[in-house]
Amino acid sequence: MALVTLRSNTILRRTTKLAKHFSSTSCPEDGPYKTVVMKTAVPGPVSQEMMAEMVGFNTSLGSVPFFVDYEKSQGNYMLDADGNVFLDAFSQISSLPLGYNHAALTKAVHSSKVTNYLVNRPALAIMPPIDTKQLLERTLLRVMPKGMDCVQTMMCGSCSVENAFKAAMIKYRADQRGEYLPTEIELDTCMRSEEPGTPDLTILSFKTAFHGRTFGSLSATRSKGIHRVDIPLLDWPAADFPMLKYPLHENEAENREIENRALDTVREQIKMYNERGRHVAAAIVEPIQAEGGDNYATPYFFRELQKILKEYNVAFIVDEVQTGGGATGKFWAHEHWDLPEAPDMVTFAKKMLIGGFFYQQEFLPKQAYRIFNTWMGDPARNALLESVLDTVENDKLIERTQSAGRVLMNGLVEAQNKYPGLISNARGLGTFLAVSCPSPERRDEFVTLLRESGLSMSGCGTDSIRFRPALIFNESHSKLLLEILDSTLSKVVH
């Protein structure tokens, strides 16, 4: 650790100068900013002072690299408290669709509709606003995945996942008992957490998956020990996620075998849990395992997975919290799969500004108060989503993401060829891209060096680096990112 810090500081002084040589970007959304400008070490003295002031005052400062000046940030450029200008290829854990201070959002915030929802926040499930239908039609229903019937808004990704689980379980129990309404015995026994009222239903998830950190979503999350340790969880089945070889098109035969073996574990787990009377009500999967390391599976895998789940009446939940909203080059990542039928549910949050899940009619609760809480989402954020979707459409941001992604992906392939011992496995869709590093330690070192060179990105899994720019990232930003990467890698080599 001391060594890394020393190296980092040495590099830092170099990058301060080098930054001047990086090319500049062209993007009206970026305002005055054209390239990265590093004035101090990271964190700089102002951020360090802020950290010191907040010690013992709030949690988890260990995860904070610096404090951000959101007023001064613009477009793809994020400014920290010390005035350093970063190219942002992480966009607040992939949650900012249009970068910083986008004019369309600033305008929307001041609309009477958004103001009204902010000042008079409704309890949506009991006192919905008169324009509920219109609001949903202009926002979530406009991008509802093909084949889905309904949408339920929620507050964040975790509670979207939790409530999708609940909706799947309510339907599964209704199927089991042959009628929707619970019996008196069930209503009584559930108060003591006893069967049949509290059934031992399970949710199947995949190894290295991430679905959230509340108790239900965490029971399906298997990304890292530190995420799960010390917390009692529901013991639910885990199948293997196929760990494919990259590039995918050069390893098709071997990857097909890896995927088939993973699919076998899905079947085995469902059979085993069902036989034990611990029936699998739903399976949840990310189109790309993000937090777990940017792990990909092919469309074949997901189509076969759907077949298996149908066979066992297991609801198919696609968790698009991180992949949804356009970054993969399609609005929903599962559109890349060409499924014969839609999945049963699709969860979302992050770039959608609010959480929630789309679902098939058969998962609609037939009794009030079963999927319920006070706020049930946030219509102010939902109203802002209208401006996001208008901008994505008008400015052709999905297309922009596709072309920016092509440039970035090609450059990552070139970089891994140029620096074979340092990065590998360039992979991804759209601008949703990643590379692997030789070891976890090397990865952590690269993350630090890249940040000190003015690139904001993040690690994922044990040894990968992920890029998650906003949808306004264009080809010139991809080129700048690649220059910073090349500069950093060349210094590590020499």
Next chain:
Amino acid sequence: MALVTLRSNTILRRTTKLAKHFSSTSCPEDGPYKTVVMKTAVPGPVSQEMMAEMVGFNTSLGSVPFFVDYEKSQGNYMLDADGNVFLDAFSQISSLPLGYNHAALTKAVHSSKVTNYLVNRPALAIMPPIDTKQLLERTLLRVMPKGMDCVQTMMCGSCSVENAFKAAMIKYRADQRGEYLPTEIELDTCMRSEEPGTPDLTILSFKTAFHGRTFGSLSATRSKGIHRVDIPLLDWPAADFPMLKYPLHENEAENREIENRALDTVREQIKMYNERGRHVAAAIVEPIQAEGGDNYATPYFFRELQKILKEYNVAFIVDEVQTGGGATGKFWAHEHWDLPEAPDMVTFAKKMLIGGFFYQQEFLPKQAYRIFNTWMGDPARNALLESVLDTVENDKLIERTQSAGRVLMNGLVEAQNKYPGLISNARGLGTFLAVSCPSPERRDEFVTLLRESGLSMSGCGTDSIRFRPALIFNESHSKLLLEILDSTLSKVVH
């Protein structure tokens, strides 16, 4: 049900005329509205049409009595889609601190700070804004309960409770193993939900408690079967909540015995679970069981509870999601208890506009990413809270709540004396008040009749009616509420 509908319609036509006789209120926040005005049945034709349009489109329309026109609503008066003017004594499930369209909030929404946070929503735990400390000092730290050290913001009540549980468990496990960091074996075994990494720790809650509906919070919720049924839960201990006799001051001796017996069950449950190796890491309690029926315990009960929990190293979590924010006549309901020491954690949401929990320093996670998610709260709502707190202070709204509450409570006592077979057990603190009805059916009927007479309130528990006005409710609103209640009860009698 058909009978109730028939009666209700009959009554409705009467109340439309009667409403004219209700006295008028005086409150600058209410704008043009002075009393209730009922123009149609509830739901009126416009609301009914909106419901029909949304069938099969979204969940749970069964919980929707009507659609609300939030732009036209003002102060304590809520307008529905048909132009009916209700006196609002429910305030969006107790979550609107200042009623509708309060000038202070409208102004705050347009401030550059709120705009900035809405347009550039930060991932707070990795990229905090430069004014994080100042924002917290002006809002949550300003009302931090006496004796607490830290605050963690969250998105809603449920995830606040879930993360308070996690913080308690992380600390409990650290105490058990004698050091903070988990071992390699723990980090490994937790990936398979096995001990020691996945410990079988438990949370003690009380019968008829409500703490939320996500898997962790639902495991501690014991309000009604329909809230828990069909969902697999963690099997956690439940103690008796004392079911006291009202009025409390006339039943002190008997209530003391009831509370002592309930406290015995706390001790028994902790001992039993600890002996089984299923250690109790925390206990959570509402100062007033709200959803479960507005059940009260005395300060004695909570002081004794704290002693027992200390004896067993069980963290004491006070769930102030519904009681916090001033409605009980103190900002935090647990301030009524005069505890010798602060509780270990206090959860909040609703009237605070965002969720979160206050906690003692010893529960501060010492490792990053252990209490973590993407958004970690909502600084835009937090910034709006500043205006709420300013208004509460400047307009002396806690004092207003005390005086409005006195008038309302006295009136409820008079009403229960006048209509002994119809309502009873008038109880509460501030304007956080409730009455009991002779049966669940009678309660549901009263709720319908009161709503049709222009009063928005809600049932709770099996047979109670609760009042949850905003903090701008004053004595004249209490009088109007009492007139509507008297008019409704007198019609039921005759």
